[in-house]
Amino acid sequence: MNTEPDPDGCPYCGAVGGVTRVACESPKVDAWSCTACQGQWWTSVVNPELRHLQHLRQRTMEVTARSILREVITLAEETPELSHGQLWVRAITLLIKLDQCARAWPG
Numbered sequence: 001m002n003t004e005p006d007p008d009g010c011p012y013c014g015a016v017g018g019v020t021r022v023a024c025e026s027p028k029v030d031a032w033s034c035t036a037c038q039g040q041w042w043t044s045v046v047n048p049e050l051r052h053l054q055h056l057r058q059r060t061m062e063v064t065a066r067s068i069l070r071e072v073i074t075l076a077e078e079t080p081e082l083s084h085g086q087l088w089v090r091a092i093t094l095l096i097k098l099d100q101c102a103r104a105w106p107g
């Protein structure tokens with residue numbers, strides 16, 4: 001088994017050093033693990049371009065997820081100033097965004 005570090009780094013935290021290949025049942029799939037954040041992800045080894053696209057998509061989704069999480073934190077901070085109705089509208093809007101993000105998540 002190849003345990004070389006992934007040169008692209010961890011799609012979750014960006015760490016490169018602690019990223020290693022881990023055992024995976026399918027020979028057509030690379031399983032990766034990050035010791036920094038315990039993140040795990042999988043890439044296809046069938047088509048290098050597909051693998052690259054999956055990485056790009058994972059990174060894009062990661063940025064989207066972080067953006068939503070920032071909005072959640074902002075909402076939590078602003079909660080004391082909001083009316084019950086405003087709070088619910090913004091909370092539901094964020095839940096819809098989170099749902100869309102989760103459904104579009106690669107893999």
Ligand SMILES: [Zn+2]
Binds near residue numbers: 014015
């Ligand atoms: Zn990581």
